[in-house]
Structures are given as C-alpha cells and as structure tokens.
Amino acid sequence: MRYYINKVGFLLISIWAAITINFILPRMMPGNPAEIIFGKFQGRLQPSALHAMMIEFGFSNAPWYIQYFQYLGNIITGHFGISYSYFPVHVKTIIEQSLPWTLGAVGIATLLAAIIGTFGGIFIAWIRGSFLEKAIPIVGMFFQATPANWTAFMLLFFFGFDLSIFPMYHGFGSDVTPGFNWPFISSVIDHGVLPVATVFLTGVSGWIVGMRANMINTLGEDYVIFAEAKGVSKARLMFSYTARNALLPQVTSLAIAIGMIVNGSILMETEFSYPGIGFQLNNAVSGEDYPMVQGMFLIIALCVLFANFIVDLLYSRLDPRVRTGGAN
C-alpha cells in the first residue's frame, strides 16, 4: 500500500515540476515570434504589419508571477492558448488534429518494434553461435544508425516513386472522406505502411540487442543451468524460464518508448508529409510559437510521466521483489 501511495505522490510532484519548467523554458528563448513570421514573408509585408502582429500576440507585460498563475489556471481548464504561427487558431485544435495520427503511426510502429524486437532477441539467443546471430544485429544497427529521413526517403523512392506500390505522401487519399468507413480506413492503412516501416526500422534494433543481452545474462543464472541439467526442453527453457525474467528490463524500456510516442517522428513526417505532431512541434520551436511549444511539451511530459507511472505499477505485479523492497 505504501508503495502505491509513494508512487502517486511522486507522480503529482513530477507533474507540477514539469508544468513549471514548461512555463519557464520558452520564455528564456531569444528572439521574438512576430519578427520571425514577418521575416518569413521576405519583404512582402509592410513594417506596420510587424507592429500589428505584436499587438495580436498580446505580448504581455504583466509580472511573471501573475503570468504563471494565469498559466496554471489555463492548464486546468484546458486552454492552451492561441498559436502564434497559425493565429488565431487554438493550440488545442492543432494538437487534436495531429496527435491521433502520431499516436496511430508511431504508436503502432513502436509496439511492433518492441514485440518483434523482443522475439527477435529471444530467437537470436536461441540460435547462438550461428551466422544469423551475428548478421541480424548488424543489419538492425545499420538502420538504427542511419538518419530516419534517409530511411524514409529510400522507402519513399523505391516503393512509392519507382514501383508505385504505396502512396508517396499524406495520411489518407484525397478521394476518400474521413470517418468510420472502409474506404477511409483502408486508405489510412495503405498510406501508413511506409511511415510505420520507417519508424519500425529505425527502432527495432535497440529492442533486439537489448533483449539478447538480457537473455544471455539470464541464461547464465543458476536456476537456468539447473533446469537445463534436469533435462527441461530447449523451448521451455527459452520461454518459460529465461525470457520471462529477461523481459523485465524491456518493460522499463517500453515505458519510456510509449511516453516518447507523442514526440512524433519529425523526420518521417516531413518526408511523407504525414500530418503528425512531430512536424508541428518542430515548426513551433523554430517559429518560437510559445503557446504551441508549451502545449506540446506539457502533453509530452504528462504522457511520459503517466506511462512511467502505469509501468511502475505493473512492474510491481511482474516482479515481487520491487514491492517488498528486495527483502526475502
């Protein structure tokens, strides 16, 4: 019980700290969003437009503590403010529009990478000593090391441009209407294959190598050697004895990975013109769009904290030693 109360208390304190840091950081950035937008038009705007924009953005001269409490109040009521770069559209609208696509594509890709990567790690530990055991991690690490936009572009070029198997851009086709209908859903899947493949390829190697390392460590444990000596079958040894225990560190990694899904994959989204949140976040940061940056950082921080919290709770079910503090 104490364990759970500790965890909840820690969660609440972390959330407060995340919210406060989220308030402070954007205000420390140099420059001025009005000047940046003005600059983007490269001389097509009049100078009075710059002045006009600064009024629009409501550059507040209120003292910082008043701004802070206004900010806290807004967070609680769900008002993330009005975006500067998409003025006067609300930050909430933009997040609502793009977050689901990221959760879908990057979420599925991450889960696939975790599941297939974990099984891959088990498989490699199984076939220790063979050629494949050395080859698979190397190929995986090659894709992990190359930048995601290169991988994305290669997939885009070969499967989209040359062979025309998959569409080259967008989350869904222009000839379907969004909604719960099969043409739309199949269009989404069709357009999602290459983006999901990109994120999958750039991430799977980490899971494979991690699981393999855990497996090898666990295979050296006494109880495994004892079981092997007692004549347990190799399959049972691998799955029921070793993998079950080697899985625990993977669960920790999964917590972090799920939390980071909301980051989006800016490189993949730029290459495929996929309407996810990574692109919006990148734009917001380079455009010094304070309300948007704050809104997204907050969501990312909260998602990571919640994901960690849930996994912490699950972990205590998976590994009894955590609950009892390691005592016997």
Next chain:
Amino acid sequence: MKKRTIGMLGASTAVLVALTGFSQVGASATTHALAASMTMKRAIANEKPLVILASPVGPWTDNFSPWSNEVGDTGQIGLIYQPLEYFDAVTTAKVPLLSTGYSWSNGYKTLTANLRHGVKWSNGSAFTSADVVFTFQELKKYPDADGNGDWNVLSSVVAKGPYQVQFNFKTVNVPYASYILGQYIIPKQQFANLGDPTKAIIKNPIGTGPYILQSFNSQDITYYANPQYWGGEPAVRTVEYPAFSGNDSADLALAKSQVDWAGIFIPSIQAVYASKSPYHKYWFPAGDVTMLYTNMSVPGLNDYAVREAMSLAINRTQLANEGEYGYTTVALPSGLLPSQVSEWQASGLPSAFTMNDQKAEQILMKAGYKKDSSGIFAKDGKELSFTMQVPTGWTDWDTDVSLMTQEMAQVGIKIVPEVEAQSTYFSNIFSPKKQYQLVISWTNPGPSPFFLFNSMFNPKGGSFNESEVNNPQVTTALTQFSSSGSLAVQKSALAVMQKYLATQLPGLPLFYGSTWYEYNDQNYTGWPTAANPYIDPAPYNSVSQAIVLMHLKPRT
C-alpha cells in the same frame, strides 16, 4: 502470461486511440453546408482538379480568414477575397478587379474609385460601396488588422453612392494608391458582428472571387468554380491544394505529374523534373534584387572606396551560376527588375557590373590603404575585416557567402562569415539598431521601383533601410516622387535614386531573387511564360494566382 496481457493491453490501447483519433479527424473535416449541396449537383466526372502546391508548409488548419498566416499558400486571397485593383510587382501589370477605374483630385489628396456593377458575394447578396467602407473602418478600429498601415496615410473613407468610394489622404502620397486599392475587401454581413477580424476563425468564407470553398481537411483543400463570378465562370472547375511538409515528397510528386502547378525550389531541375515529361515546364522570372547590405555606420564601410572595391571583387556570374544553380541572372547597377527597365531606367548609368580585382586594389591604395603583413588592406592600424551574416539552412545564400569570402580575399579584404539561426538573423535585420556589418538579404519590390528604393533609402519609415542610408538628396527625391502624379517628375526623381545606388553603392546588388514556378500544361494551357509574361506566375502570390487560373483553358 503477464507479458501477453501487457502486449494485448498495449495493442488494444493503440488501436483504440488510433480509431478515436480518426473519428476526431472525421469530425474536424467539416463539410461546409453551402458547398456540400453544390458538390452533389456538380459531380463533374471527366474534369480532373488542377493540383496546386504553393509551398511545403505542412498540414492545413481550418481557417480561411484573409488575415491567417497561411494566406499565400491556401489561395483564399485571390480565389475568394478580391481587392479593388491588383498591382503586380514582377511584371508591372495592373489588373482592375472590384473597381473599374480610379482618379485623383484635390491636388492628389483624394482618390476616387469606381466600383464594378453587378458583383455578387458568394452567398448571393450584392457587393456595394458599403462593404468597401466597412473594410477600411475595420482596419481603423482594429489597428492589428491594418497590416499596411493604411490609416497612417488616410484621413477618411467615404461612400459616394453604392458604386463609388472616396479615399481622403492626410498628405500627398501617390504611390500609396497601390496599397489602398490592393486591400482585399471583406463582406460586411459576415464580419460585422465578429469583433476584431484578425481573431476571427472563418470556416465558411464568403467572397466575390472566382472560386468557392468546397472541402477542407488537414491534408487537402478544394475549391470549385463560382458560377456567379462577375468575370465569368472559370474554365478550371476544381482546384486542389494538397499539404506537403517537405521538399522531397513534393519534388517526387511533381516528377510524377501528380501536381500541376508548384512554386518550390528544385535543384537540378532538368534532371529531376523537366526531363520526365514534355509537358513539365518551368520559368523563374526575377522577383526581387538580392542585395549585400553594408552597414554604413561601421567604420570602414562608410568609405565609398571600400564599397566600390568590394563590388569590383565580387564575381556575380559565379554567384548566379554556382550558388544559385544558374536559375537566375546578375542584377543591374540601377537596382531595377528586368520588367521595369523599359519604363524607368535612367540614362547615363553603367549598364552592367564588372569584375576587376586590379582596379579594386588600385582604388584602395589610392584611398590610403596599404596591405599589412597578412596581406589585408589596412589604414591607421585598422584592417579591412568585416563579418557577413547569412541565415543557416538557406543553402544557396550560404554558398554565395563563402564564394564572396574567397573573392574578397583576392583583393585583400577579409570577410568573416557568420551563419546565424533564422530567428537570430531576423532579429538582427529588423531591430532598429542594426546588429551586423555586412548582411545578405532580399529587397522589398513593388508595382514600381519606387517601393524598393523607399524601403531601402528612407531614413524615416523605410521598412528595410538595412544600410543606414540618410542622404538628403535622395530623401528629397523620394518625397518628390510620392508627391507627384506626373510621370515626368516621377521619372526624374527615380533617376536620382538609381544614380545614388549605382554610384554610391549603399548596398551591393548581387543577382535577382527568383520567383519559383513550375507548371504542367498537359491538361490546361494559358500559363504565363517568358514569351507571354502577363502576370506573376508564382502559385504562392495572392491575387495573381487567381488571375492565372482565370486565363487557363482546357487543352483542345
């Protein structure tokens, strides 16, 4: 056991979230009521939409207000909203739209515009002078809507009957007519109760233009031809604006003929695009002058000899061919665009820039500079060493800066390139106290060369006086130009400005900034070309893009 539960939990959560997400997407893709019923009636099977890619700026947001920041890329100013008259900077064309003509009176302090009869808003009601007066009153009431600063110049706007509007100026400012007449007109019926128009989110735009909004989602915007348009229903029935987030997939889409009209930069355009089909065409007319600004408050740069030597050292042809991929040409010493030369070029000016390292060094030596031990010219112990700023990521300019650094080193001038983050670069060039010594940047074009010179030379109110120019003779010429409606007076005033630029080099014109323009004429003909340059051809320029659409006809 447990890991399977986790796995299934995770997978089902992901699927659930994804499905909820997509239903949200469905909700946010609003079907605009007026358009939906029209769409049913207008299922035109055989006519493919014309696909336009203005700029790859990412997913669209549902706001068609003319004040939205995406305006150039989604086309609503031009396709939906129109001004009284459009003045084109690239070709000097003048196109009357909601007005049929205008005249000056009262010693050029009153501008009277005659409005077109029979124009209807897209919801059927009539367009009258009340809408024009309302638009300008909104700008006055809400200064953040007045992007051009019209009310710094206007004293009042009065309707004279339903088809005539009178603009009264505080002081004579003839060139300003292009801003007044170029203001897009908003419908009083829609905006009257919305308060500050810049804060309004408009999902159902009502306009007088040739197109009406058909559908919106974050990936795609479509417009259909307005059957009631005063200029006649456009031949291009449907226009589509897909959203792109980056140049790579945009280039591939163009190469595969999935986009008909684009305004993006493509390296090696012949190999990547033009060679893929005989219908893939492009043309990059000069849009503005790319200038190397010299901050003349910096010691060294205030010496004309130094600026002249720098200009003689720069190999502008190399900049145009290497840095700019050969897509542009070298600028003129007069600072004019090629389309402006026949009307405005002053006589007695050098016809082209020359490159002459020897002459550059002679000029410096004659001015009292001597080469020091490191080979750099110096006077009184101070070396001729300057920083040159450029924004990071603008790769063509980054190349140009490193080329210029090498070229100036040949004549004993040391250049230290400063590649800045974009936000820092913009802050530096817009701050009142100029935070640079040399900087490469654009110029502000307009319907006549006056606009470029005014922004660059006007010490009070020049929007882009990056070289800290304050020359009494030039300031007088600027006032002379703007106070007179006589072409002869304007031409002689402009000659003074051109001569100042050519002989004093407050900034060094380098080459022309290109207007990016790629088009596919397989389905439609009537595009602007070098042989027929009737208007600015870029799809990202408001109003001119609608003029191009009105010129297009299906290929017979």
